[in-house]
Amino acid sequence: MxxxxxxxxxxxxxxxxxxxxxxxxxxxxxxxxxxxxxxxxxxxxxxxxxxxxxxxxxxxxxxxxxxxxxxxxxxxxxxxxxxxxxxxxxxxxxxxxxxxxxxxxxxxxxxxxxxxxxxxxxxxxxxxxxxxxxxxxxxxxxxxxxxxxxxxxxxxxxxxxxxxxxxxxxxxxxxxxxxxxxxxxxxxxxxxxxxxxxxxxxRIELAKALLSSADQTSQCLAAESAAASALRGAMPRPMSRDTATAPLVEGWLQKGSFNLSTPGERSSLHRLRPWSRRYFVLDPSGKLYFYKEREAADGGRASMQVPLDLRLVSAVTAVNGPLEFELCLGSRTLRLKAFDLADRLKWTEALSSYLASHGEEREAAQRAYRHRLLARGTGVRDFGGGEGDAGESSNGTSLCGYLFRQDSDLRGRWRRWWCEASDEHDFAAAAARPSLGHAPQQRGVLLPQQGSGAPVLSIDDAAAPLPFREAARTVFPLATVTVREARSQPLPFCFEVISPAGSALLQASAQHEMAEWMQVIQNGTAACLGSLGVRASAREEEAALPVVREVAGNGACADCGAPAPTWASINLGVTICLACAGVHRRLGTHLSKVRSLELDTRQWSATQLALMVALGNQRVNRCYYARPPPCDEAIDATSAPAAREAFLRAKYERRAFTARRGQPPPPPPHVLAAAAAADDAAAIIEAMALGASLDSPAPADASPAPPLPPPPPDAGAATTGDREDGAEGGSGSGADGGVEGGTAADGAAAEGAAAEGAAAEGAAAEGAAAAPVWSETLAREHAGRTPLHVAAAEGAMRALELMLLNTIGVDPEDGVGKTPLRVAVDRNRAEAVSALLTRGANISHADVSGMTPMGSRLGQHGHEELAQTMLEYKRVTLLAGQSACALSHPVQTAADLANRLAQDEKLLAQVIVDE
Ligand SMILES: [Zn+2]
Missing domain, CATH: 1.20.1270.60 (Arfaptin homology (AH) domain/BAR domain)
Known part of the structure; x- marks a missing residue:
């Protein structure tokens, strides 16, 4: 195909x-x-x-x-x-x-x-x-x-x-x-x-800023570590002596202990620590080595102790006999003792010539040493020295740093607190942030807010976790603060800050630091007083207490007679000048509670005003100044602070100028009780001046004849019993009191011829005439109760206020365990209940039958207002209790309060249902 x-x-x-x-x-x-x-x-x-x-x-x-x-x-x-x-x-x-x-x-x-x-x-x-x-x-x-x-x-x-x-x-x-x-x-x-x-x-700027900040941080770190290692290098340490250089002088000496007191002062430390024999070597470099064995010195071995830097020695002084001398090192001294006079001469000459020939070097070394103390920052407590930022000059009013403070609870632990004494400017900044501390609280009760802008000392618990930091702060307005060294404390460098709202026991870590803190706080108080004086004139028309000035004798200072006093001692009922107010503060709040007449006017309650009006300089001086001392002891407006303090201590602490000098038996208990029942403030002051105790229970039988005060001839009987007082307060009545013994009364009577004496006699007569009576009814009602109970039960507000100002305990018990609060509740004294609650009276104090002040109203009618007051108070204390962990007074925990509140409210609900 x-x-x-x-x-x-x-x-x-x-x-x-x-x-x-x-x-x-x-x-x-x-x-x-x-x-x-x-x-x-x-x-x-x-x-x-x-x-x-x-x-x-x-x-x-x-x-x-x-x-x-x-x-x-x-x-x-x-x-x-x-x-x-x-x-x-x-x-x-x-x-x-x-x-x-x-x-x-x-x-x-x-x-x-x-x-x-x-x-x-x-x-x-x-x-x-x-x-x-x-x-x-x-x-x-x-x-x-x-x-x-x-x-x-x-x-x-x-x-x-x-x-x-x-x-x-x-x-x-x-x-x-x-x-x-x-x-x-x-x-x-x-x-x-x-x-x-x-x-x-x-953001390229930001990136650059970050980079530069990172650079800075690492630079700072490097600088800090360099400074730390430099500090470390500069710390004194045991070191071995360079034996190549020949010592300036060497030999045996008796070494005493280092002593923290100043050179002249005798300290028990010297007696406690025996002398110890040491081989001393003074190096040409200014180091003083001491060894137990002479071989150690020759071999140049490290001594067991830090060699003494002679550059820090300020002086060599002779003490106690020809052989002893002291080396003064800032706040410490080292005592040495030679074995014979030649030795001592050899040593003191060598030391003195070293000191003389190294003046500039020593100055530099001492400056560096002080600087190192300051720079050491938060050091370990036991090492002491320079803790906190004490860089301020001593006439400043602001300072901050760590201090140790003792907890006021039973355990009394010492913890580290951050303290700041700040002036007006700083305080304004501090006030901008919300803080519970600026509403000072007393025993869990909210007090009216202090006027801001005044210097304060604030103490923060450094260890408190952050959410509680604000609550764990105590703020003391310096205007009302007294500071003093706590010598009774076993620990060194302790001082106390005392204010009407509470107190704090603080410990510095060195003598100079304590002195600085005390100075700054005192400066703050002084600045406060000064600025108050200036401001007072600016708002003269606002002064809310002209009525107090009208009281007899109040035109001049109760103590020195200076005109137009602007301060008051509210528990004594007198008006005083600025200078005396400062001294009153130093006396302590147990003797005198100072308050301004022109400032903090909002702090004055109506009862306190009434009390000031009821007392006044003339009435009070009739009690506390019934027998004036000789002229050279009295003070006037121009007296120096020291003279003022001596006089005021005699007047209020030892009560040396009252009608009865010395220590006669105080007026019987019914005197105070009767005065309390009658709301007679003047009678109460008089009884207290004569030594009546606020704690003694009232007698059960009436005493119609008031023996208060005894007429002057009675004092003669008392003087025989007060011989020992003649040395101390007795100088108040002059030399005749001590020399002529029994005729002291006559001497006093002679003095009484003076104007004040006459006034005192007049007052005595007047007092005797007006003295409140301890009636049968009162005796039946109040037997076994303290005057505080009586005043609370009778609703005697001025008497109650006066006694509350002059006592510490607000909850004494009567024979059946009832407190003044309880009897006030029982008698439906709403005002007295409020006053007692504000002072911290215990609302849950049960009597012997287990009934509390709240529960005691079971089945009683007409107490709705009282119930409201107490419930409101409980809510306030409950709120305050949540932030009360740092208050200076022990307060129940919030849970505790809530628990008790629930119990009491149940009782209250029961009452309401029953009614
Ligand atoms: Zn004065």
């Missing part, structure tokens, strides 16, 4: 050539595919790198956020991470996906060309079979072969076309796709970096 044509068919002849061409194309494709794979791999790694960058950004942001995100660094990192994610998405969409597709195309083309290989082999086989048939072969056989060849040829031709198509496509893709991929990659990278650059360009 078509066998001959078929055999000469063009494509057939071309097959090897075609195959060779296709092989070349195939190889080219394979060659191109290798970099393609590489490209795709590197794009993948780029994408994962970007992802890593993004996650690094996120991690960095987290780190910064957990520390402190300053100026939105976290935002920058979030943005960068977003850019990275966008880049990754873009790359996989426009680069990786087409590349993968291309890879598939290439694979298909390779498969296609393999298939064509097979087809063409089959075609060649068919061709060979066709040609192998001889001419003699049957026509059929040849026809079949020709047919087979034709079929193969057709298939191969088709396959060739397909393969060429596939290869073309793959090759085209291979040329275009990498170009596109790289182009897209470049564009994506560019836009990514552009976005990053724009973002970062905005």
């Amino acid at each position: 078509l066998s001959e044509e078929a055999a000469g068919h063009a494509p057939l002849g071309d097959t090897p050539r075609v195959r060779a061409g296709m092989l070349a194309q195939h190889n080219a494709m394979a060659a191109a595919a290798a970099p393609l794979a590489e490209l795709s791999a590197s794009i993948s790694s780029l994408a994962s790198g970007t992802a890593a960058l993004a996650s690094a950004g996120v991690a960095g942001r987290e780190a910064l956020l957990t520390a402190e995100d300053s100026a939105g660094v976290g935002e920058v990192y979030a943005q960068l991470a977003e850019f990275g994610e966008a880049l990754q998405a873009q790359l996989s969409a426009v680069v990786l996906a087409p590349l993968t597709e291309l890879q598939q195309t290439c694979l298909a083309a390779v498969r296609r060309s393999k298939a064509f290989d097979e087809e063409s082999e089959a075609l060649e086989a068919a061709h060979r079979a066709y040609l192998s048939h001889s001419r003699e072969a049957s026509l059929e056989t040849r026809a079949v072969a020709a047919q087979e060849l034709d079929d193969r040829l057709a298939t191969a031709s088709l396959s060739l076309l397909d393969t060429r198509e596939a290869l073309r496509e793959a090759c085209g893709g291979l040329r275009a796709a990498p170009q596109r991929a790289v182009g897209e990659l470049l564009v994506a990278q560019l836009s990514y970096h552009q976005s990053c650059a724009r973002l970062l360009a905005d």
Whole structure:
């Protein structure tokens, strides 16, 4: 059929050539595919790198956020991470996906060309079979072969076309796709970096700031560690002496102990510690070594103790006999004793000549030493010295640093508190932040807020956890504060800060530090008084207490006679001048509670005002100044502070000028009780001046004849019993009292001829005439009760206030365990109940039958107002109790209060139901 044509068919002849061409194309494709794979791999790694960058950004942001995100660094990192994610998405969409597709195309083309290989082999086989048939072969056989060849040829031709198509496509893709991929990659990278650059360009200042702050921090750290190591290097330590240099002087001496008192002072420490024999060597470098053994000194071995730096010695002084001398080192002294006079001369001459010849060097060393003490900062307590920032000069009014304070609870632990004495300016800043401390609390009761702008001493519990830090703060307004050294404390460097709202026992870590704190607090108080004086004149018209000035004798200071006094002692009921007010403060609040007449007027209650009016300078001086001392002991407006203090201590502490000098038996208990019942403040002051006790229970029988006060001739009988007083307070009545003994009464009577004496006698007569009577009724009602009970039960508000101001305990018990609060509740004295509660009376004090003031109203009518008062009070104490952990007075815990409140409210509910 078509066998001959078929055999000469063009494509057939071309097959090897075609195959060779296709092989070349195939190889080219394979060659191109290798970099393609590489490209795709590197794009993948780029994408994962970007992802890593993004996650690094996120991690960095987290780190910064957990520390402190300053100026939105976290935002920058979030943005960068977003850019990275966008880049990754873009790359996989426009680069990786087409590349993968291309890879598939290439694979298909390779498969296609393999298939064509097979087809063409089959075609060649068919061709060979066709040609192998001889001419003699049957026509059929040849026809079949020709047919087979034709079929193969057709298939191969088709396959060739397909393969060429596939290869073309793959090759085209291979040329275009990498170009596109790289182009897209470049564009994506560019836009990514552009976005990053724009973002970062905005924050370049921030980055610079961060870098410089990091630099600063590391510089600071380096400086601190350098300073610390320098300090460490400068610390004194035991060291061995350089034996190459000859000592200035050496020999045996008796060494006493180091003593913290000042040079002249005799301390018991010297007597407690015996002398010890030591071999002393004074080095030319100014170091004084001491050894137990002389061999140690010769061998230059390290002495067991820090050698004494002579440059810190301020003086060598002689003490106690010819052999002893002392080296004064700032606040310490070292006592030494030579064995004979020649030795002592040798040593003191050597020491003195060293001191004399090294003046400048010593000055520098002592300055450096002081500086080191100050810079030591938060040191270890036992090492003492210089803790806290004592850098302020001693006439400043602000100081801060750590002090130790004793807890007021039973355990009395000493803990470290952060203390700040701040002046007006600082306080204004401090007041800006909310603080419970600025509403001072007394025994859990909220008091009216102090006028702000006054100097304060605030004490923060340094160890309190942050949420409680504000609550654990005590603030003492310096205007009402007294500070004094606590000499009765067994620990050194203790001082007490006392205010009407409470007190704090504080311990500094060195003598000079304690002195500084006390000085600053006193300066603050003085500044306060001074500025108050200035302000007082500015708001004269506002002065709310002109009525107090009208009271007899109040035109002049009760103590020195200075005109127009502006202060008052509220528990004594007198008006005093500024100078005397300062001394009154130093007497302590148990003797005198000082308050301004012109400032803190809001602190005056109506009862206190009434009390001031009921007393006054004239009446009180009739009791406390009935027998004036000789002229040289009395004070006037110009007296020096020391004279003032001596006089006021005699007048109020020893009560040396009362009508009865010395220690006669005090007035019997019924006198005070009767005065309390009659609400007679003047009689109470008089009885107290004569030594009546607020704790003595009232007698059960009536005393119709009041023996108070005895007429002057009676005093003669008393003087025989008070001989020992003649030395101390007795100078009040002059030398005649001591010398003439029994005639002292006459002497006193002679003095009584003076104007004041006459006044005192008049007062005595008047007092005797007006003295309150302890009647049968009162005796029956109040037997066994203290005057406080009587005043509370009778609702004698002035008497109650006066006694509360002059006593410490507000909860004395009568014979059946009832407190003044309880009797006031029983008698429905709402005003007295309020006064007692404000002073911290215990609302839950049970009597012998277990009844509390609240429960005692069971079954009684007409007590609704009282119940309201007490419930309100309980809520206030409950609130205050939550923040009372740092108050100077022990307060029940909040849980305790809540518990008791629940109990009492149950009782109250019972009452209401019953009624
Ligand atoms: Zn005065």
